[in-house]
Amino acid sequence: xxxxxxxxxxxxxxxxxxxxxxxxxxxxxxxxxxxxxxxxxxxxxxxxxxxxxxxxxxxxxxxxxxxxxxxxxxxxxxxxxxxxxxxxxxxxxxxxxxxxxxxxxxxxxxxxxxxxxxxxxxxxxxxxxxxxxxxxxxxxxxxxxxxxxxxxxxxxxxxxxxxxxxxxxxxxxxxxxxxxxxxxxxxxxxxxxxxxxxxxxxxxxxxxxxxxxxxxxxxxxxxxxxxxxxxxxxxxxxxxxxxxxxxxxxxxxxxxxxxxxxxxxxxxxxxxxxxxxxxxxxxxxxxxxxxxxxxxxxxxx
Amino acid sequence: xxxxxxxxxxxxxxxxxxxxxxxxxxxxxxxxxxxxxxxxxxxxxxxxxxxxxxxxxxxxxxxxxxxxxxxxxxxxxxxxxxxxxxxxxxxxxxxxxxxxxxxxxxxxxxxxxxxxxxxxxxxxxxxxxxxxxxxxxxxxxxxxxxxxxxxxxxxxxxxxxxxxxxxxxxxxxxxxxxxxxxxxxxxxxxxxxxxxxxxxxxxxxxxxxxxxxxxxxxxxxxxxxxxxxxxxxxxxxxxxxxxxxxxxxxxxxxxxxxxxxxxxxxxxxxxxxxxxxxxxxxxxxxxxxxxxxxxxxxxxxxxxxxxxxxxxxxxxxxxxxx
Numbered sequence: 156x157x158x159x160x161x162x163x164x165x166x167x168x169x170x171x172x173x174x175x176x177x178x179x180x181x182x183x184x185x186x187x188x189x190x191x192x193x194x195x196x197x198x199x200x201x202x203x204x205x206x207x208x209x210x211x212x213x214x215x216x217x218x219x220x221x222x223x224x225x226x227x228x229x230x231x232x233x234x235x236x237x238x239x240x241x242x243x244x245x246x247x248x249x250x251x252x253x254x255x256x257x258x259x260x261x262x263x264x265x266x267x268x269x270x271x272x273x274x275x276x277x278x279x280x281x282x283x284x285x286x287x288x289x290x291x292x293x294x295x296x297x298x299x300x301x302x303x304x305x306x307x308x309x310x311x312x313x314x315x316x317x318x319x320x321x322x323x324x325x326x327x328x329x330x331x332x333x334x335x336x337x338x339x340x341x342x343x344x345x346x347x348x349x350x351x352x353x354x355x356x357x358x359x360x361x362x363x364x365x366x367x368x369x370x371x372x373x374x375x376x377x378x379x380x381x382x383x384x385x386x387x388x389x390x391x392x393x394x395x396x397x398x399x400x401x402x403x404x405x406x407x408x409x410x411x412x413x414x415x416x417x418x419x420x421x422x423x424x425x426x427x428x429x430x431x432x433x434x435x436x437x438x439x440x441x442x443x444x445x446x447x448x449x450x451x452x453x454x455x456x
Numbered sequence: 457x458x459x460x461x462x463x464x465x466x467x468x469x470x471x472x473x474x475x476x477x478x479x480x481x482x483x484x485x486x487x488x489x490x491x492x493x494x495x496x497x498x499x500x501x502x503x504x505x506x507x508x509x510x511x512x513x514x515x516x517x518x519x520x521x522x523x524x525x526x527x528x529x530x531x532x533x534x535x536x537x538x539x540x541x542x543x544x545x546x547x548x549x550x551x552x553x554x555x556x557x558x559x560x561x562x563x564x565x566x567x568x569x570x571x572x573x574x575x576x577x578x579x580x581x582x583x584x585x586x587x588x589x590x591x592x593x594x595x596x597x598x599x600x601x602x603x604x605x606x607x608x609x610x611x612x613x614x615x616x617x618x619x620x621x622x623x624x625x626x627x628x629x630x631x632x633x634x635x636x637x638x639x640x641x642x643x644x645x646x647x648x649x650x651x652x653x654x655x656x657x658x659x660x661x662x663x664x665x666x667x668x669x670x671x672x673x674x675x676x677x678x679x680x681x682x683x684x685x686x687x688x689x690x691x692x693x694x695x696x697x698x699x700x701x702x703x704x705x706x707x708x709x710x711x712x713x714x715x716x717x718x719x720x721x722x723x724x725x726x727x728x729x730x731x732x733x734x735x736x737x738x739x740x741x742x743x744x745x746x747x748x749x750x751x752x753x754x755x756x757x758x759x760x761x762x763x764x765x766x767x768x769x770x771x772x773x774x775x776x777x778x
Contacts, residue, residue, distance in 0.1 A: 384708060388670055395667045402671070402711040403639050404654045423709040456705055 276446040280377035280429055280438050284340060285347040288373055291334040291355055292366035300330065303361055319354060326350040330358065334365075344372060344435070376430040377438040381446065383425050384454040390421070394448070410445065417441035421449070475504045537580065537601050538573065576608050579622045586626055589645040590637070599629040603664070612663045616656055620648045624656035631668045636675050638713055640741035673698035673716040676740070680720060683739045686729055689767070694723035696763040701754045704761075710750050717742050718750035722758060725776055728769040748778050 297317045301309030307319045316329040326340040326347070336354060341347035351370060359365040387408045391400040400408040407428075410419040415437040420428040427445070432438045477483055477496035485494040485503055494504040580601055587597045603625040607613055613621055623646040630637045639650045646653070661667060674695050681691035698719035701707055707715050717740040724731040733744040733751075740747075754761060759772045 391670060399658060399661075400670065401654070401657075403713065406709050406711070454705065454708075 275443060276381070278379050278381065278442070278446070280379040280427075280442050282342055282375060282377045282435065282438070284374075284376040285342070285344060285372055286337065286339045286374040287341075287347045287351060287371060288335065288337050289351045289355070289370045290366075290368040291330075291336055291358060291363070292368050293334050293364050295330065295332050295334055295358065295363055297330070297332050300358065300361055304357055319357070321350060321353055321357075324350045328354045330354070344375075347372060372433060374430065375432040375435065375438060376428065377432070377442075378426065378428045379442060381425045381427060381449055383450075384423055385421060385425055385449055386452045386454050387421065387423055389452045390448070412441050412444065415440050419445055421445075425449075477501050477503050537605055538577070575618055576605065579604055579608070579618045582619055583622050583626060586623065586642075586645045590641065592626075592630070596626075596629050596633050596635075599632060600625045603628055603660070606664055607660055610663055613656065613659055616659070617648065617652075619646065620652045620656045621660065622646075623648050623653045624660050627653060627657055628660060628666075628668060631671075632666075634675075636671050638676070638741055671712050673702060673712045673719065676713060676716050677720070680716065680736070680739050684720070684724070684731055684735065686720070686724055686731070687727075690720075690723045690727045690729060693727070693763055693766050694720045697722055697754070697761040700761045704757065706757060707750055707753050710753070711742075713740055714742050714746045714750045715754075716740065717747045718754055719761075721747055721751055722754065722761070722775065726762065726766070726768050726770050726772065730770075751778065 297309055297311075297315075300319075301307045301317050304317075304319060306321065307317050309317045314329075316331045319328045319330060320326070321328075324341050324346040326338055328339075328351070329337040336351065338347055338351045338354065341350050348370060352367060355365045355367050387400050390408060390410075391398045394410070397412065398408050398410050407420040407422045410421055412419060416431060417429055417437055418431045419441060420430075427442070427449075429438050429441050432441070475485065475494060477485065477499065479501065480496055480498040483496050483498045486497050487494050493502045495502055583600050583604065584597060587600070600622070604622055607621055607625065623642055626646075627637065627639065627642050630642075639653055642653060643650045677691055677695045677698070681694060686694075694716070698712075698716050701715060701719065702712075707718075717736050720740075721731065721733055721736050724736075733747045736742075737744040737747055755775070755777060758775055762768075762772065
């Protein structure tokens with residue numbers, strides 16, 4: 156729909172009940188998100204290391220055997236077919252013995268340098284909030300907007316902007332007299348853009364020549380649960396330069412990851428909040444980076 | 457004729473050459489401060505003379521007023537902190553001649569001492585006042601001053617109120633010396649809010665690239681218990697309870713101060729000196745509902761938490777259950 160939004164609605168790996176087999180990670184850190192169920196062009200798989208390829212193949216074979224009847228597998232079978240042919244082309248010419256390690260015909264370029272051939276977490280962070288800004292391109296009279304629009308509040312003594320809310324998608328916008336607008340509360344990039352457009356339409360209907368310039372997502376917040384309790388004291392000891400844990404000030408550990416530049420709030424219960432991302436991929440990457448570290452600090456009792 | 461000074465540089469490259477007696481190089485010289493000589497005890501040779509006398513100039517017994525103190529040396533300078541400027545300060549006159557006809561003092565230049573570090577001196581004064589309110593020892597005050605100086609020279613936190621930085625430095629110094637004070641205790645002696653002190657604390661740790669140890673329940677036991685007037689037995693029991701509770705992970709995610717307060721409550725309720733939650737909450741700076749919450753978490757396993765040699769005034773099953 157929109158030309159500069161290339162990310163399709165992410166439905167495949169969102170909820171655990173959508174996964175094929177619980178515990179079998181279809182989602183691999185090597186593969187870009189969204190590729191578990193959507194068919195991918197063949198050349199993507201060439202960049203995987205051979206070991207990953209074989210693992211993924213095995214997993215998908217298991218998945219396919221286990222869940223032949225599920226409606227979601229329609230997208231999977233072409234995937235399997237692809238990987239099988241690719242694997243067939245990259246193994247050596249002797250069908251009898253399958254060597255443990257094939258001579259790599261494709262360069263082994265690890266995409267994520269830190270993770271060895273370990274499986275991914277299988278957990279996908281859910282986006283909770285997206286903050287975006289857009290320029291409506293004209294000066295606005297906040298008083299008329301506040302008087303004529305529905306669901307708008309304006310208290311110039313407290314804050315110099317009109318606070319407008321819409322129900323679908325459930326968002327809040329701060330509209331300033333310069334024509335700039337901040338839209339918060341959406342759960343996905345598409346929804347944020349849609350909501351911003353709706354606000355712009357409202358302003359336009361009130362008689363202002365509103366445009367839709369420079370829509371930019373400024374911040375994305377995601378959260379997830381690693382499902383085991385975490386020893387925060389251990390984590391702060393080993394990752395001192397990134398972590399800050401002050402139980403007097405805040406019950407969670409504040410982890411400032413350098414690459415990608417994301418701040419994670421890690422709690423004893425195992426819940427993790429990730430924020431500071433400009434794109435969805437940063438949230439996923441940050442979570443994949445932190446997951447093995449958190450596994451190392453799992454509480455054993 | 458001046459006796460020869462045998463100069464023996466020691467192995468350390470930075471040592472000053474030492475004087476020794478030429479006949480007895482191993483003899484330790486005796487210093488005669490009245491005459492300013494260094495004398496060899498073996499042969500009586502005067503080895504070094506005109507040694508500068510480092511004793512005090514006058515003997516002041518100071519039962520009289522300090523007006524008549526003839527010492528011209530004054531206070532010890534603190535060169536580490538004040539930037540080592542060698543300005544001359546003229547104090548206010550003492551006799552009648554120092555005032556002119558209107559009653560104003562003639563010599564008025566006490567103002568522009570060290571304008572560049574005036575804020576720093578002010579902060580040191582503030583730190584001293586704060587520390588004095590909670591009876592902190594000299595070593596913590598010195599450490600706080602050093603931290604403040606480092607932060608001030610770095611200028612990375614220049615926009616923040618100096619009092620906030622001073623309070624945060626005080627907090628960090630207590631923590632570094634192994635006797636942490638809670639943020640609320642520092643708030644009690646400072647005009648800055650806990651939020652601002654917390655913010656400055658994190659900024660200073662980042663600016664100075666240091667870190668502090670995590671607080672534990674045992675750090676606060678002796679202070680809280682003695683403020684409540686609890687005997688040593690109860691304090692030891694409370695320390696044991698809190699440590700055991702954390703080891704058994706009965707109170708995940710709770711602040712160590714809340715756990716310590718709940719442990720003190722349990723120990724005091726089991727002994728003869730019973731304290732209410734409100735009293736403990738006042739001393740520890742936690743709300744009594746917080747103590748109640750943490751107490752509820754440790755209550756089920758109370759029997760294992762007590763130290764084995766504890767004398768119960770109230771048995772474990774009769775402990776209050778809230």
